Amino acid sequence: MNVYDSERMADVLSPIGYAPVDKPDDADLVILNTCHIREKAADKVYSELGRIRQHKEHNKPDMKVAVAGCVAQAEGAEIMRRAPVVDMVLGPQTYHKLPEMIAKVHRQTGDVLEVDFDTLEKFDQLPEARKPKGFSSFLTIQEGCDKFCTFCVVPYTRGAEVSRPVSQIVAEARSLASQGVREITLIGQNVNAYSAEGPDGRDWSLGELIQHVALIGGIDRIRFTTSHPRDMDDELIRVIGAEPKLMPYLHLPIQAGSDKILRAMNRDHTYEHYKQLIAKIRAARPDIALSGDFIVGFPGETDADFEQTMACVEEIGYGSSFSFKYSTRPGTPGASMPRQVPEAIKSERLKRLQDLLYTQQHDFNKSLIGRTLSVLVEGTGREDGQLFGRSPYLQGTHFDGPAELVGQIVNVVITDAGRNSLVGHLAP
Ligand code: SAH
Ligand code: SF4
Numbered sequence: 330m331n332v333y334d335s336e337r338m339a340d341v342l343s344p345i346g347y348a349p350v351d352k353p354d355d356a357d358l359v360i361l362n363t364c365h366i367r368e369k370a371a372d373k374v375y376s377e378l379g380r381i382r383q384h385k386e387h388n389k390p391d392m393k394v395a396v397a398g399c400v401a402q403a404e405g406a407e408i409m410r411r412a413p414v415v416d417m418v419l420g421p422q423t424y425h426k427l428p429e430m431i432a433k434v435h436r437q438t439g440d441v442l443e444v445d446f447d448t449l450e451k452f453d454q455l456p457e458a459r460k461p462k463g464f465s466s467f468l469t470i471q472e473g474c475d476k477f478c479t480f481c482v483v484p485y486t487r488g489a490e491v492s493r494p495v496s497q498i499v500a501e502a503r504s505l506a507s508q509g510v511r512e513i514t515l516i517g518q519n520v521n522a523y524s525a526e527g528p529d530g531r532d533w534s535l536g537e538l539i540q541h542v543a544l545i546g547g548i549d550r551i552r553f554t555t556s557h558p559r560d561m562d563d564e565l566i567r568v569i570g571a572e573p574k575l576m577p578y579l580h581l582p583i584q585a586g587s588d589k590i591l592r593a594m595n596r597d598h599t600y601e602h603y604k605q606l607i608a609k610i611r612a613a614r615p616d617i618a619l620s621g622d623f624i625v626g627f628p629g630e631t632d633a634d635f636e637q638t639m640a641c642v643e644e645i646g647y648g649s650s651f652s653f654k655y656s657t658r659p660g661t662p663g664a665s666m667p668r669q670v671p672e673a674i675k676s677e678r679l680k681r682l683q684d685l686l687y688t689q690q691h692d693f694n695k696s697l698i699g700r701t702l703s704v705l706v707e708g709t710g711r712e713d714g715q716l717f718g719r720s721p722y723l724q725g726t727h728f729d730g731p732a733e734l735v736g737q738i739v740n741v742v743i744t745d746a747g748r749n750s751l752v753g754h755l756a757p
Contacts, residue, residue, distance in 0.1 A: 330516055333467040335362045338424050340456050345428050354384055358393045365399035365482050367656035374400050382414040393434055399486035405442050420444035421487055425454040446488040448472050458504045463707055464736045466510045470498050471517030479595045479662040483518050492525035495533050506547035509736055512705055514552040521560040536568035543574040554580045558603050570613030576721045582622035586641030587634035590627050618648030618722045626655040626675030628666035635678050642685055648693040650686040654679050694746035701756050704741045706734045725750040
């Protein structure tokens with residue numbers, strides 16, 4: 330979502346004369362768009378600010394510096410105090426105010442901090458037209474979260490669940506399509522909880538929205554992320570089975586395999602529920618590949634609990650994944666739970682889990698050798714005649730072909746597979 334938000338910040342700033350540059354050092358204005366989800370991501374902000382301060386002092390005294398995103402939301406005042414180099418702090422729901430904030434900074438009417446939570450006001454004020462970078466684009470349809478998993482800062486930094494109206498999403502998708510975008514990924518923290526007014530005045534679900542976006546000429550591929558197992562309803566599963574423009578790849582995190590840990594995490598479902606859900610989805614769409622998120626070392630996780638996460642991965646089977654050591658986040662219930670797991674044990678568990686997940690990913694990629702896959706060509710490779718694109722399962726795919734194919738969807742016969750990417754040749 331930060332990728333999407335950064336693009337939207339560029340859209341907001343373009344009418345007042347700003348354009349992105351390749352290196353931060355060349356910029357008149359640097360915006361750090363930050364992530365608060367794990368401690369490591371949040372820590373990076375201060376080290377990066379130190380580097381920017383040095384550059385500003387030595388080379389670019391007029392440079393302005395803004396911190397945006399979820400670290401700004403969570404620690405705005407602290408950032409202002411600890412890093413005087415920062416001129417502006419803005420949370421994820423206030424970046425439409427950037428022009429106003431920049432004007433204030435130039436008038437030197439003091440530092441500027443904007444951390445309100447009016448998601449719909451933001452979307453109402455963002456320009457409808459987008460300037461997409463390529464042929465595949467993110468489109469935020471929902472923001473925030475009401476689930477309050479006990480490890481997670483999202484409900485505090487992004488705010489409550491809010492869905493954008495169907496008409497606004499369709500207008501943005503049309504703008505993208507008119508500029509050559511072929512693939513749209515509908516994004517949100519909890520995207521399958523989507524519910525907002527449709528053209529008939531009724532509240533529409535994600536399934537209905539997907540089918541509506543699929544009618545837009547030029548849009549040939551649709552994805553959505555991230556889903557919560559609790560909100561995976563039968564209507565959405567039906568659409569997964571019925572909508573050919575929807576790619577056969579679903580990110581559906583479970584986080585942990587033990588019911589005790591799922592309960593402590595406040596995920597509000599059991600492993601059995603997840604397993605049955607996956608069975609239904611696979612019945613609706615047999616070619617679907619799954620991806621998931623996993624956390625190891627949540628407070629109270631014993632060896633036996635962790636083995637249940639391993640067993641879950643063995644049983645379900647994932648084509649790709651994201652896995653993390655539990656990171657204590659200030660203000661979340663998890664932070665004050667007893668039986669925090671020592672760092673060394675977390676590292677050991679993560680290594681074992683990732684060995685298994687990466688093996689599954691490589692095996693899945695190898696299973697595609699000999700198959701013909703549709704690939705959206707995103708660009709040319711390093712050498713003449715090489716092309717690069719994405720398969721339906723999101724792997725980067727390399728093959729030879731003429732540069733005119735960039736932006737098109739072509740059939741590629743897969744001949745080789747690494748853990749992260751595929752190699753092939755254009756289908757005859
Ligand atoms: N809404 C999505 C996840 C959004 S956050 C869902 O419920 O699945 C993306 C991922 O970051 C989460 O799925 C989780 O695996 C990871 N994550 C979030 N908070 C974390 C924490 N405190 N420590 C480690 N990983 C975390
Ligand atoms: Fe965080 Fe996702 Fe849980 Fe919401 S559902 S609190 S975003 S992990």
